[in-house]
Amino acid sequence: MRAERRRLIESIGALRHLLSKRRAFEVADQRRLNHEAKHRNRVEAAHDKALHRIHEERARQEASLNHQLNALDGERERQETQALALLRRHSIERALSGEHLTASQVNGIGNGLIRSLAAQGIRTAADFHNVSWDKAPNGKGGDVLYIHRTKGDKVHINGIGEHRGRPLLEWRQSALSRAEARAPHKLPPDERHRIAEIIDAERVRLRKELAEAPQTAETARAEAVRLRTEALDLLTTAAGQAARLAAVRRAEFDAMAERLLDLQSQLSAHVDTYGDVGRRVRRAQNRALRPIPQTSPLPGIPSPRTPGDAAARVSLTKVTDLTDSHPVPGVRASPGWLVPILYFCLTTVVGVGELGDNTAHPYLMIASRLVALTATAELLRLWLPRIRTRTAGPMPDGTGWQTSGVFLALTAAGMFEDEKSDVFGVACVVSVLAAVLFLAGTGSRIVKADDRAGKNPTSRNGAVS
Structure with a gap:
């Protein structure tokens, strides 16, 4: 009788030890479900963000293309104005470069001053653009007349003062007036045709990009959907495999719980039939007859086996301190x-x-x-x-x-x-x-x-x- 009772007690102890791991298993399974939900939320959030970015990119591109198309209406006139200004500037520069400075054209300036001006790079009307008064280079002698070169700084030529600088500037201004009068006031027909072709080609390109914008956005949207589907398929496959393994493990725990209840039933029946067999065995059998620790089931996860029916057959409860309240998870003393x-x-x-x-x-x-x-x-x-x-x-x-x-x-x-x-x-x-x-x-x-x-x-x- 003692050997049979010890066998039942040892079997119950072994099953209790195995069942004590169920709580950790349920917590780990709940953590797995939380991680799966978090990964799914991340995939959905990334997908929504990608769609929003694609929509904003399409709207921004279409707005930019429409703005450029509307701006082309005045682009032709602007380019023609720029081309005409460039053509007149080149014509005036060529005309001023052809006006050489000689002693017969400017009163008071002889060949010696002509050579001094040429030594400073001033040979034509295009080589300088203004004259002004300023302090002498050595800081002595008061103000002197400086000639502002077109490609360089201002220079002072000894012998050229106010009486010779003013005729020099007037000669340059008269040459500039003649050059501006001879400069073209209209673009040649071939240049206008070239500008029109450029504007028409740009309009065709912008309209083509505007027509391709929806297709480009749809392609990007399809790629985002494909990436989302692949990510969710991977998560679903991994979750299904983990759920099957968890169901198998949960079924094992339920089977062990049923086996433990059966062994407790046998031990209770053995105690009722043969009575007490000693103090040491009595303590062990009291520990063995303790109720099975209940683990709160996970929400939404049905157990493959229901040990509730087996638990209804045996009612075994350990005497506890009835003056204390049962712990309530999430509720702490103030x-x-x-x-x-x-x-x-x-x-x-x-x-x-x-x-x-x-x-x-x-x-x-x-x-x-x-x-x-x-x-x-x-x-x-x-x-x-x-x-x-x-x-x-x-x-x-x-x-x-x-x-x-x-x-x-x-x-x-x-x-x-x-x-x-x-x-x-x-x-x-x-x-x-x-x-x-x-x-x-x-x-x-x-x-x-x-x-x-x-x-x-x-x-x-x-x-x-």
């Missing part, structure tokens, strides 16, 4: 409980009724510190596990009332010990209120514990249905 905890810690150190010149009775000094220490330890025992991630949950019902009752009780004790103020009546009222609150909180916790005990009946050997 940090505000630190306030009463710190108050009771302070009261443990300084006591009550001992501030100022008051001296409390030794019994009250000891009793108040013990009560504050007990309240601190109880609150820490209840609060610390409920702020952790794995064991998070709300504080038990009635704890607040109990804490308020202890706080008012300590306050009333301090008021009774106050010798200078007449607060005896108030202290009595506070004492009654403290007792009511403490008893109400204790009753609430007891009722809550009884409700939980009614929902989870326990027995030493378990009940087989």
Whole structure:
């Protein structure tokens, strides 16, 4: 009988060890689903962004092409004006280059000054464009006349002052007037025809690009759709393979859960038939008869096997502390409980009724510190596990009332010990209120514990249905 019971207990222990990995598996599978959803969202976001970019690019291209086509209407006149201005400038430059400076054309300038001007690069009317007065090159002698060369800086020629510089500039201006009068005022027909051909060719090119813009955008859109389809197909293939593997693993866990329930049924029946076989085996069989840890199923993922039917056949529950609340994932105890905890810690150190010149009775000094220490330890025992991630949950019902009752009780004790103020009546009222609150909180916790005990009946050997 001991050997058979040990075999059942060891088998149950091995299955429990294997089933303990199910929670990690479910968490990993949920993380996989989250990653798959995130990758799909990224693909869809990239696809939408690509379509938006293609649409904006097409609109920008069409707007630019239409603007260029509309600008071609005045482009012909602008190019003809530019070509005519260039033609007149070249004609004037050629005419000025043909006007050579001689002594007979400018009064007061002889052959010596002609040679001095030629030495500075001034031989024709095209070689200079203006004259002006400025300080002498050596800074002495006052202002002198400078001649501004067309291709260079200004130069000063000794012997050319105001009386000779003005006739020189007038000769240049008269040559410029004659050149402008002889310059052409219309473009030749062949040049106008060439400009018209350029404008027509540009218009044809822009219209062709405008007609090809929708096709180019459609090609880019088709490429974006193809990339999205390929990415989603890869994700779907990988997700399907991972889902099949997860379903197989989940079915294995469900089969192990059913097997564990069957073994617990056999162990419970063996205990009912043959009774107790010893203290060491009794402890092991009590551990083996604990209920199967339940793992919350993933939303939207049906289990390949349903262990619920098998669980209905056996009702085995471990005796637990019914005064504590079950952990509730995502719900933690409030940090505000630190306030009463710190108050009771302070009261443990300084006591009550001992501030100022008051001296409390030794019994009250000891009793108040013990009560504050007990309240601190109880609150820490209840609060610390409920702020952790794995064991998070709300504080038990009635704890607040109990804490308020202890706080008012300590306050009333301090008021009774106050010798200078007449607060005896108030202290009595506070004492009654403290007792009511403490008893109400204790009753609430007891009722809550009884409700939980009614929902989870326990027995030493378990009940087989």
